[in-house]
Structure formats: C-alpha cells, structure tokens
Amino acid sequence: MKIVNGQSIPNLPWEDRPAGSSEVMWRYSNNPVIPRDILPTSNSVFNSAVIPYKGEFAGVFRIDDTTRKMQLHRGFSKDGLKWNIEPNPIKFQCDVDEISEFVYGYDPRVVVIDGRYYVMWCNYYHGPTIGLAWSDDFETFHQVENAFLPFNRNGVLFPRKIDDKFVLLSRPSDSGHTPFGDIFLSQSPDLEYWGKHRWVMGPVGNSWQYTKIGGGPAPIETSEGWLMIYHGVLQSCNGFVYSAGVALLDLDEPWKVIGRAKPYVLNPRALYECVGDVANVVFPCAALCDQDSNKLAVYYGAADTVVGLAFAKVDELVDLIKKTS
Ligand code: BMA
Helix, strand or coil: CCCCCCCCCCCCCCCCCCCCCCCCCCCCCCCEEEECCCCCCCEEEEEEEEEEEEEEEEEEEEECCCCCCEEEEEECCCCCCCCCECCCCCECCCCCHHHCCCEEEEEEEEEEEEEEEEEEEECCCCCCEEEEEEEECCCCCCCCCCCCCCCCCEECCCCEECEEEEEEEECCCCCCCCCCCCCCEEECCCCCEEEEEEEEEEECCCCCCCCCECCCCCCCEEEEEEEEEEEEEEECCCEEEEEEEEEEECCCCCCEEEEECCCCEEECCCHHCCCCCCEEEEEEEEEECCCCCCEEEEEEECCCEEEEEEEEEHHHHHHHHHHHH
C-alpha cells in the first residue's frame, strides 16, 4: 500500500499507540485538543477542518457562540495542537445576492486542489444545503453557488479532479435531525453545475451505522483506492450515537465501494465524547496524512462541544477494511 499524490508533513501531530492497546485508532493523550472556551464568546468548537499550510497548519472551525449562532472561523497553528482561532467569523465574498446572506454555517471541510483551497460546509438556504467557497491565499474566501437544493449535509470534495471533474460526496437529508441518510457522489466540470449523481453506500442494518451515514474528512488517495473516513449513526433509546468508520472507494469510479470495515474505528467512550451539548458523538471532519510515514492525525468533533484528535496508520486502516469487509 502506498499513499498517492500525498504530502510530506514532518511536523504532523503524533503520538504512538499506547503500550498494550490494540486500537486501530487511538486518542491524543491531551484531548480535547481544542477546548470549548477557545474564544471568550464561544459556547463550543467542534466538527472542524484543518490542513497543512505554509509548513504549519490552518483550519476552518465551527464555532457556536454564546448566542448559539453557528459560524465558521479561520484558525492557525504551528504544531496542529495549540490553535489560534480568529474571534471574527470568515466574511465570505459573494457576487450572488441570493446566496450572499450568511444565515448560518456549520461542519466545514477544507481541501486543496491544484494549489487552491476549497471550503465546504452545511449552509442555510431555505434549509441546510452544501455551501462552497474557494481561496487562493486562505485570506479572502470567494463563496460560489450552493452545490445542491436543500436538504443536504456533509459535502466533502475529493482532493483532486477525477476524469477532469470535481467530485463531491454528500448526504441528502431532511430539515431536522434526519433519521435516514446514504452517501451519494456528484460531479461537476466547474464547481457550479453538478450532475452524474451516483449512490455510494447506505446504512447497514443491525450495526453501529444502521440509521444514517455521512462523509467525513476529504478521502485519502492510496494505491489500493480512496480511503474514506465517515460517520455512522445508530439510534438508541437515548438518542443518536455517532461513530466513525472506514471504507475504500475505486480510484477512477469512486462511487464503487471496494471494501468497508465492519467494526467502527472510533466511537464515543471518552468522557468528553459522551458528555457535552450533544452526548455520544464523534464526528471526524479532517485528517492530516504524512505520505512518508503513513501516519494520520484525525480531527473530530466530540459531543458537539470540543475538538478531539486521534491517530492511526493508513496501511492499518486499509488492512482492517480488507480483513473485515
Ligand atoms: C448532525 C449535525 C452535526 C452534529 C450531529 C450530532 O446532524 O448537526 O453538526 O455533530 O448532528 O448532533
């Protein structure tokens, strides 16, 4: 197994798997890596995306403030662990009057395609749908048309064009706390017109992912296929439980699933994942991957309150898929 079109990240945040542990994904010992009160006015910071940036790290963070408005903020870090998050939300530039009113935005993902940064998030437009913006410098963000009609969430762009098209995962949903959901894929020549929609995969009965699933970090290209980390939800008598799993998608036709691990790789069990504004949630939105060492640092929202960090090796995740699919 080899990582393809990856990056070297020598300063990737990392801790070895704790002695005696056999977990395929393990938590940072100093979690939560970002506390809920990172800003004087933040109620919570979670479901956020980070990327390598100028030898350091940058990100777009979901901050719910103390009025409980959901907004997107820029942040920077030297080591991926200590973050400076800007107190003011990102002010998106937008030429389209109908789209430019920013009502709320949440659950951002960030990806770099051919040197340009792209931000996707759940954007309000008569209901939640997929908002999109790009930036060449991570300073000025240009918002473009929403990808879809409402209701849709969990928009995740692949980190390169495939067959000369942008490729976007999404999860059609409803206006509330959707009790269903499959992952679909859509393609666009220009980031504006989306089509060639394909079903990727759906929930699995009698499992940790039986109610709904949705994309997570931007997929990671490997010689074996696209490694997709995603979330899956089960409905318990006490509400939804959000866990994370892994699957492998075909490199050229990524709506074709090569394999899908049966067990979850991360589920809510640390206190900060089980207790918070929404109990029992791990929700990965970003993964930093060092192509030289196969090391992965996964950033995930915990209990809709804080950001957690977990580590894994890409080859071990691919092996788990092959062994348990
Ligand atoms: C989803 C989204 C996420 C959230 C999750 C659990 O529908 O709203 O932002 O983390 O529910 O509350």
